[in-house]
Structures are given as C-alpha cells and as structure tokens.
Amino acid sequence: MNERFFAPCPRGLEAGLVDELGALGARDLHQTHGGVAFRGDWALACRANLESRLATRVLWQVAFGRYRREEDIYRLAYSVTWAKWFTHEQTMRVNVTARRSPLKSLEFITLRIKDAVCDHFRMVHGSRPSIDTANPDVRIHAFLNQDQVTLYLDTSGEPLYKRGFKQAAVEAPLKENLAAGILRIAGWRTDEPLLDPMCGSGTFLIEAAQMALDIAPGLGRGFAFEHLRHVDEAMWRKLRREAEGRRRHAATLPIFGSDSEAVQVKRARINLEAAGLAEQVRLEQVGLLERTPPTAQGVMVANPPYGVRIGESAELEAFYPQLGDALKARWSGWRCYFLSADAALPKLIGLRASKRTPLYNGALECRVYEYKMIAGSLRKPKDA
Numbered sequence: 001m002n003e004r005f006f007a008p009c010p011r012g013l014e015a016g017l018v019d020e021l022g023a024l025g026a027r028d029l030h031q032t033h034g035g036v037a038f039r040g041d042w043a044l045a046c047r048a049n050l051e052s053r054l055a056t057r058v059l060w061q062v063a064f065g066r067y068r069r070e071e072d073i074y075r076l077a078y079s080v081t082w083a084k085w086f087t088h089e090q091t092m093r094v095n096v097t098a099r100r101s102p103l104k105s106l107e108f109i110t111l112r113i114k115d116a117v118c119d120h121f122r123m124v125h126g127s128r129p130s131i132d133t134a135n136p137d138v139r140i141h142a143f144l145n146q147d148q149v150t151l152y153l154d155t156s157g158e159p160l161y162k163r164g165f166k167q168a169a170v171e172a173p174l175k176e177n178l179a180a181g182i183l184r185i186a187g188w189r190t191d192e193p194l195l196d197p198m199c200g201s202g203t204f205l206i207e208a209a210q211m212a213l214d215i216a217p218g219l220g221r222g223f224a225f226e227h228l229r230h231v232d233e234a235m236w237r238k239l240r241r242e243a244e245g246r247r248r249h250a251a252t253l254p255i256f257g258s259d260s261e262a263v264q265v266k267r268a269r270i271n272l273e274a275a276g277l278a279e280q281v282r283l284e285q286v287g288l289l290e291r292t293p294p295t296a297q298g299v300m301v302a303n304p305p306y307g308v309r310i311g312e313s314a315e316l317e318a319f320y321p322q323l324g325d326a327l328k329a330r331w332s333g334w335r336c337y338f339l340s341a342d343a344a345l346p347k348l349i350g351l352r353a354s355k356r357t358p359l360y361n362g363a364l365e366c367r368v369y370e371y372k373m374i375a376g377s378l379r380k381p382k383d384a
Contacts, residue, residue: 012359059152077116091132157224164221193298199257202268260287320348
C-alpha cells in the first residue's frame with residue numbers, strides 16, 4: 001500500500017524529521033512549515049509512531065478536495081468510508097485548523113464534518129458514534145487553505161511527545177520532541193558526556209538516555225491506530241518486539257542532571273524512575289552558577305529562565321552576566337546550548353554565540369544559542 005501521511009512537528013525541526021522519517025523508510029518526503037508529508041505503507045505509519053522522536057502526530061490522509069462553502073466540506077466528509085476503519089460504538093472527535101480560509105466559522109465547519117461522519121454511519125449501520133472531546137477512540141483532523149480541504153485520521157491519539165511515563169510535571173514544561181530536537185541541533189553523540197544543569201522534570205535527561213540505550217520513545221504508550229479495524233495486529237506486535245529487542249543495557253551513562261531547587265531534582269528522579277532510567281543518570285542538587293563540570297569535555301543543554309521560573313526582569317538581568325562569567329571560568333572544553341525566547345540573552349551573557357538556530361516552543365519564537373567554551377579569549381589582538 002502507498003498511503004499519504006503527514007507528521008506535524010515543532011517549527012524548526014522539519015529538516016530533522018525528514019531525515020528521521022527517511023531512515024524509517026518513508027518515501028516522497030515533502031517538508032512544509034510545521035511538518036513533513038510522506039508516503040508509505042501501514043507498517044511505516046506504525047513504526048513512525050513508535051520510533052519518531054521529533055513528530056507530534058502521524059496523520060493519515062483519507063480525503064482531499066476543493067471547496068467554496070461549508071456544504072462542499074460536508075459532502076467530501078460524507079463520501080469517506082469511515083465505517084471501514086472504525087465502528088459506531090467507538091467515540092470520536094473532530095479538529096479543524098485553517099490558513100487563509102474564506103469561511104468565517106471553524107466551529108460550524110467542525111459541526112458539519114461531525115454531521116457528515118454521523119450521517120455516514122446512520123446510513124451504513126443505523127446508528128452513529130458518540131462524541132468525546134477529552135479522550136476519544138478516533139480523532140479526525142481537517143485542514144483548510146484558501147480553497148482546498150484535506151481530511152485525516154489521526155493514527156497517534158495523544159501527542160507523540162507524551163511518551164507515557166512522566167508522572168511529576170513542572171510549570172511550563174519542555175515538550176519531549178522539542179528536547180530531542182535540541183539534542184539533535186547540538187550534534188550530541190550518545191557516547192559524549194551530557195549535562196542539563198537546570199533539569200526541571202528531567203526531559204533532556206530522559207530523551208538523551210533513551211537515545212543512548214536505543215529505546216524507542218513510543219514503547220511506554222498506546223496509539224490510536226490500535227483502535228482502527230484494518231491495522232494488522234500481527235505486524236504491529238512484530239514491530240514492538242523488534243524495538244524491545246534492540247534496547248541496550250548499561251549500568252550508568254555519562255548523563256548528568258542538576259537543579260538549584262530540591263523539588264525539581266525530586267521531580268526529575270520520579271520521572272527517571274518511571275522511565276526505568278534512574279540508575280543510568282546521575283542527579284544532584286546544585287545551582288548552575290555554583291556547579292563544576294563532571295568531565296573535562298562534554299555538551300551542556302539547558303532551558304534557562306526567560307520569565308517562566310525566575311520571572312522578574314531585574315533578576316534575569318543579574319543572572320545572565322553571572323551565567324556568562326561561570327561558563328568562562330569553569331566550562332572550558334564544553335559546548336553549551338541554551339533555548340531562549342529572550343532576545344536579551346546573547347547581549348547580557350557576555351559571550352558570542354557561534355550559532356543561533358530558530359525554533360518554536362509552541363507559538364513562542366525561540367533560538368537555540370550555541371557557545372563553544374575554549375580556554376582564553378576568542379577575540380584577536382588589535383595588532384592582528
């Protein structure tokens with residue numbers, strides 16, 4: 001089978017997702033803003049859900065057409081053979097997004113698509129699915145541009161960045177696929193020492209440990225395609241067994257985490273234990289400004305405060321120069337990467353970023369700043 005799929009991801013990670021899906025066997029890959037379209041069979045769709053660290057969802061395209069008014073969308077949705085893929089006893093939800101659509105009400109379009117699906121089931125079975133907006137068995141997505149509408153069945157269910165094991169959350173957490181993308185941007189190799197000195201709930205640490213041990217990110221959760229009638233269960237069990245069989249085991253890894261707050265270290269430890277990785281990652285309570293490097297060289301990744309955890313601008317203005325001083329004083333030999341939406345960071349930190357990579361944390365435009373710490377100064381003498 002040669003089906004069409006679309007995998008959304010955080011904006012800025014599209015090129016990495018192209019590489020990831022291509023390695024899994026996807027064909028005809030096409031990068032767009034906020035995702036990647038591709039072709040493949042259902043084994044590929046299942047594997048992408050199980051293996052992708054960067055995708056937010058995997059959507060299966062079931063219909064495409066032009067429209068001028070809401071009734072055109074209704075007719076397209078009514079023509080889809082929904083009853084081949086799920087039953088009237090299952091629950092469903094419809095999500096609609098649009099870009100430059102001339103239609104005024106997304107709520108009314110959502111209602112017309114629900115009507116079309118329910119009318120289809122009434123015609124086939126004499127009864128219709130129930131609506132569940134919180135935890136549906138089936139999610140239908142519609143995307144509208146100026147004159148075209150695409151209908152998708154969601155093969156993922158809960159977003160793929162919800163790996164299925166995080167128990168202790170923090171305020172404004174970093175999503176797992178964004179953390180995996182930053183590790184990719186940093187060029188981190190799984191045999192390199194890694195430190196998150198502001199670890200919060202441990203997202204960077206867990207993603208890195210799973211990469212190092214070749215643990216598929218979806219092994220701890222279920223997926224919406226398991227509720228679809230046409231998916232080959234034997235094929236899916238085989239893919240899971242193969243992924244479970246690849247997992248490597250190690251007593252410890254050169255992965256380190258710390259935080260200035262005891263409650264954050266406790267949260268990270270709880271989540272590492274839930275992921276089965278507590279023995280492999282070393283945690284301690286110490287602030288970034290006070291701690292020393294655990295090894296002579298390595299990679300530091302952090303999501304420093306930009307109005308979330310410290311919050312007050314005066315505190316930030318005091319913190320950033322101290323951070324720059326600490327990096328210069330003690331972190332020679334390390335590559336340091338900071339995600340920030342604060343344009344003042346590179347000015348106040350007092351260091352020259354060797355690279356700035358645009359990346360979106362939800363709707364918030366950020367940059368990943370790279371600082372390569374070397375002994376001495378990067379500035380050339382004036383005579384030179």
